[in-house]
Amino acid sequence: MAAKPSSTAVTPAMIPQKLQPQKQASIDLQEKRIEELLSFPILLSDQIAEAVNEADSFKLDCSEVGKQVERLCQMLRSAVRLATSTTAGATFYDRPLRRIATEVSKNLDKSLILVKKCRRRSILRRVVTIVSAADFRKLLLLLESSVADMKWVLSIFDSGGTGGGITLPPIASNDPIISWVWSFIASLHMGQLPDKVEAANELASLARDNDRNKQIIVEEGGVSPLLKLLKDSSSVEGQTAAASALMNLANDKERVQTIIDGLGIPVIVQVLGDSPMKVQIKVANLVATMAKHCPHAQEDFARENVIRPLVTLLSFDLFVDDHKLKIGKQSIHSIVQINKEMEKKNLYKPGLGSSLSMHYSEGSSKGGNHRKERENEKPEVKLQLKISCAEALWMLARGSVPNSRRITETKGLLCLAKLVETEEGELQYNCLMTIMEITAAAESNPDLRRATFKTNSPAAKAVVDQLLRVIKESSDPGLQIAAIRAVGCLSRTFPARETRVIGPLVELLGHRNTDVATEAAISLGKFACPENFLCVEHSKTIIEFRGVPPLMGLLRGGSERVQLHALMLASYLAINAGKSEELERAGVLNAIEGVDRAFVAQHPELKEWLSQAIIHLSVFHQSHSGMLAQRPF
Incomplete structure (x- = not known):
């Protein structure tokens, strides 16, 4: 315990020459040591005591002021002792004390000014300076x-953060949330473990209510102690509560950045890699939420290699001896890379006898200390963990080529394809959405597309098989749309002979759900667009599978979005296969020529394709050869 401070310990350098409350409030108090901050009101108290002794008028009122100031002075000294004392494993949470000390200083400054007016003065100064009893009452x-x-604040510190939950300090009378947040954060810093768990749960509840509460928790320094509790592996309840609170805070880019700035991502990845399943579920949800709302989090998580433990947990309990996962199906290069990575972690010695299942059971930090517990967990807990991990991978892959590449490098595609095949509900949906994001990244990045979705790749074949199965068999439009988009993103990877992909898409052009039909048109448009090297062959295949009649149905009826993508596909077919009699019989030329000018003006990308389509159709269908000059776009 530090020695009791005295007024003589305060140096003049600590005190402003003139007491200006507004200017004092503008100082960045967080940069000042708490002892220095408290020294100012303590010295003010001493000055007020001297002024009270010199008072010539309103002596009784000045005396009452002196008593209150003395009480404040004693409390301020107690606060200094608490702030300078050290407790093993605890840190002093000074945020509420700083705020209250600032208000105390303002009131003490007002006290000093008023009491000084009551000293002996000349008659003229007494007339000019008027002091009333009302001033003293205020x-x-x-x-x-x-x-x-x-x-209140001393009771918080004396009780380790648990003493202020019932009473409400005057400073928080207009906003009680702030006092609750202070109390809970103080518990996280200075309380016993059960108190910390309760405080984290309370903060999670407050954060769940509204964004204002979230912002207050972050601004008052709640992130750091929550991360510290999350790291404490001695309490599953504490880690779960901390992860829940952080997840509720992380629905905003700036708040996620605060977690990142607090060095939270290494902590999160470490806990994810070696914790009981119930904790891992919450942490995976936290990863998903942070990645969803902040691109920087996506990048930082990738740098900390969070994808590997996520894939590991997602693949836990899978039938890894399936023929698709056998090591014999992997390339020699893949085997060498896996062995090198695992050698670095000292998990096993390299050798061709090493099983891929060892790769999947690898932990990211301490190597599966909780593996036995995981094996004995309830099936619903295992399922929820996989759901959470799949969502985290989805959010990490969304719009990110590097993260999508990392998922494929961990053999995550095989795992995702297997789960799409064997699971249903939310897990199947999350896995399918992850695949969709990976294919979208491959569409925009030729290197990733060539490396991952080669024709002879077992992972690529497994993914395409499951995408086609969902397209054909699923009755859920959400799943179908995700699968359709994924196939469309892979359109440049399919050879001309791969007609099994186009057939199911053509069938969906007539789907009763217009969203599904529209997505099918968009996907087929990627096969038939001139940017696709095999656009002519694919266009002929679409026509051979009788895709024109349902396409005309989309052109005649439907929303503006439906008509736009149907026109794009019709234009591609006309440009690539304008000679087809099927196009003539269906009246594609008349349909294109009948497009409203205003519609084309709203979508300038259509103008060039429609003009080219009319030219190609007019060349092959002489009965309409003169129409082009009559109907230019």
């Missing part, structure tokens, strides 16, 4: 509030 009310605030 001042005493302010001092009483300061006393109550100090009493």
Whole structure:
């Protein structure tokens, strides 16, 4: 315990030459040591005591002010002792004390000014300076509030953060949330473990209510102690509560950045890799939420290699001896890379006898200390963990080529394809959405597309098989749309002979759900667009599978979005296969020529394709050869 400070310990350098409350409030108090901050009101208290002794008028009122100020001074000294004392494993949470000390200083400054007016003065100064009893009543009310605030904050610190939950300090009378947040954060810093768990749960509840509460928790320094509790592996309940609170805070880019700035991502990845399943579920949800709302989190998580433990957990309990996962099906290069990575972690010695199942059971940090517990967990807990991990991978892959590449490098595609095949519901949906994001990344990045979705790749074949199965068999439009988009993103990877992909898409052009039909048209458009090297062959295949009649149905009826993508596909077919009699019989030329000018003006990308389509159709269908000049776009 530090020695009791005295007024003589305060140096003049600590005190402003002139007491200006507004200017004082503008100082960045967080940069000042708490002892320095508290020294100012302590010195003010001493100055007020001297002024009270010199008072010539309103002596009784000045004496009452002196008593209140003395109480404040004693409390301020107690606060200094608490702030300078050290407790093993605990840190002093000074945020509420800083805020209250600032208000106390303002009220003490007002007290000093008023009491000084009561000293002996000349007759002229007495006439000019008028002091009334009402001034003292107002001042005493302010001092009483300061006393109550100090009493509250000291009770918080004395009780380890648990003493202020019932009472409400005057400083928080208009906003009780702030006092609750202070109390809970103080518990996280200075309380016993059960108190910390309760405080984290309370913060999670407050954060769940509204964004304002979230912002207050972050601004008052709640992230750091929550991360510390998350890292404490001695309490599953504490880690679960901390992860829940952080997840509720992380629905905003700036708040996620605060977690990142607090060095939270290494902590999160470490806990994810070696914790009980119930904790891993919450942490995976936290990863998903942070990645969803902040691109920087996506990048930082990738740098910390969070994808590997996520894939590991997602593949836990899979039938890894399936023929698709056998090591014999992997390339020699893949075997060498896996062995090198695992050698670095000292998990096993390299050798061709090493099983891929060893790769999947690898942990990211301590190597599966909780593996036996995981094996004995309830099936619903295992399922929820996989759901959470799949969602985290989805959010990490969304719009990110590097993260999509990392997932494929961990053999995650095989795992995702297997789960799409064997699971249903939310897990199947999350896995399918992850695949969709990976294919979208491959569409925009030729290197990733060539490396991952080669024709002879077992992973690529497994993914395509499951995408086609969902397209053909699923009755859920959400799953179908995700699968359709994924196939469309892979359109440049399919050879001309791969007609099994186009057939199911053509069938969906007539689907009763217009969203599914529209997505099918968009996907087929990627096969038939001139940017696709095999666009002519694919266009002929679409026509051979009788895709024109349902396409005309989309052109005649439907929303603006439906008509736009149907026109794009019709234009591609006309440009690539304008000679087809099927196009003539269906009246594609008349349909294109009948497009409203205003519609084309709203979608300028259509103008060039429609003009080219009319030219190609007019060349092959002489009965309409003169129409082009009559209907230019």
